[in-house]
Amino acid sequence: MSTEEKTNTESAQAIINFLKSSVPKSEVANVEAELKKDFVLGIKKSKNLKQKARKKKSKNLTRREKKALGFYNISRNSMKYEDLLPMHLMWSDYMFNVLDIEKLSGIPECYSKGWDNFTQSFYRADFHGSMLEVVRSKCPSYVGKKGICIMDTRYTFKMISKDNVITTIPKQSSVFDLYLKTFKVTFFGKLLCVRPAERSTKKLKSYLYPDLN
Amino acid sequence: MKKVQGNDSFQRINYLHQVSKYMSMKNPALSSYYGNLIVSIAKKNVLKIHPDIKRQMCKKCRCTLIHNVTGKMKIRNKNKLKFVVWTCSICKTERKLPIDKNKDHTLWVDKPEAVVEIIN
Structure with a gap:
């Protein structure tokens, strides 16, 4: 386990070093801050969900509409x-x-x-x-x-x-x-x-x- | 003699359609009640309603449409094509049926190749 962790930190350090060397000089200070950024998942809804939620216009009369038209009370x-x-x-x-x-x-x-x-x-x-x-x-x-x-x-x-x-x-x-x-x-x-x-x-x-x- | 499948239901639909048509002049609520029955009988027995009957019913409230009694019929143009537009006076639904001289709008049922066998 310990050896694995060591290699992990070593490789991470290597990547950071590579980024620092390849990024323009003005950005070097920002590299570590950028790496610690949190990415929030699921705040933005996909388009498909929105389409599903749209209500379908019903073809038939609902019971309430029928009642309003007076279909139930034949006096x-x-x-x-x-x-x-x-x-x-x-x-x-x-x-x-x-x-x-x-x-x-x-x-x-x-x-x-x-x-x-x-x-x-x-x-x-x-x-x-x-x-x-x-x-x-x-x-x-x-x-x-x-x-x-x-x-x-x-x-x-x-x-x-x-x-x-x-x-x-x-x-x-x-x-x-x-x-x-x-x-x-x-x-x-x-x-x-x-x-x-x-x-x-x-x-x-x-x-x-x-x-x- | 061969029997038609669902014959009694077809007879029932036929009778109910006549009653619904007659009732639409007297009491539109009852007319749409009979119309609803037609649809539910056809659904239960898995039968197709004849297009002539179906086109006389309002799509939404299922009462029989008669010009100047329970509905209004108009001929309208759209994109240089002609349509018959039925407006139900009870629920205000519109229904468009295409009728254009230059196009063939005859129903499949009316075509001679639709008849496979004549029973009785």
């Missing part, structure tokens, strides 16, 4: 039932197409062949614009409400009834009747507790035991 009396009737007609045409009712000649029974296919396509279909009626519910005041569904969220249906009032009904504890031209389909709202966009990718079990609710 109680802002819509008219008559305006939504054409939407319901459009929906029933669409539903007939999706469920292939004309080809099946009616809704299949639960023991027949087409039942599995029918429930699957029913589950994947869209409910915006459907005519719904609450048959059973934990809350008795919801029972008997009938209207056109305008919004379908994860846990609720928003529907507009004939007297132009928008009501929100929880799916979890209700049973609904769905009117499709001349057909009536009854389903448990509990099974549809999925976001409408995700519903089309999820798989439904072919048979479910209805709970007492």
Whole structure:
């Protein structure tokens, strides 16, 4: 160790001597001071970091902006039932197409062949614009409400009834009747507790035991 | 008969687009709600939205654009090229689509070589 240190100091001295000899005479006094200078690392930031920190302008509306534009509060009396009737007609045409009712000649029974296919396509279909009626519910005041569904969220249906009032009904504890031209389909709202966009990718079990609710 | 992959989702997108277009006259907030649904369904099922549907939606708030109802359409020149500029009246976003006589701006979907197979 000691020999190594010696050689180190010797070589350092040699370098200093060489610098003193090669530098102009006026600078000789400054050589040692210059060698002891500290170099601070990291005070100056590189250009790349600056570019990364720049905020990207978002393409979509943020939640706050949406709220400011009034996308969330559809007030109680802002819509008219008559305006939504054409939407319901459009929906029933669409539903007939999706469920292939004309080809099946009616809704299949639960023991027949087409039942599995029918429930699957029913589950994947869209409910915006459907005519719904609450048959059973934990809350008795919801029972008997009938209207056109305008919004379908994860846990609720928003529907507009004939007297132009928008009501929100929880799916979890209700049973609904769905009117499709001349057909009536009854389903448990509990099974549809999925976001409408995700519903089309999820798989439904072919048979479910209805709970007492 | 061969089945189209994601047929039910395509039908759903088609229906939602019609509803969104109809709603934009009555309640723009609901229209953009349906527009959002279209985009999220297409994302979940990994499908492409047809350019005709996509170009009718506002890029930002996703409500259907109709001239003089929810948006304004103008034809503008820039660098001697013509553009259709749609301005959404809800969120004030602009969208430029090139239409120039001398250049070929037809979509790939509309070209005859894009059709590989016709089902049904």
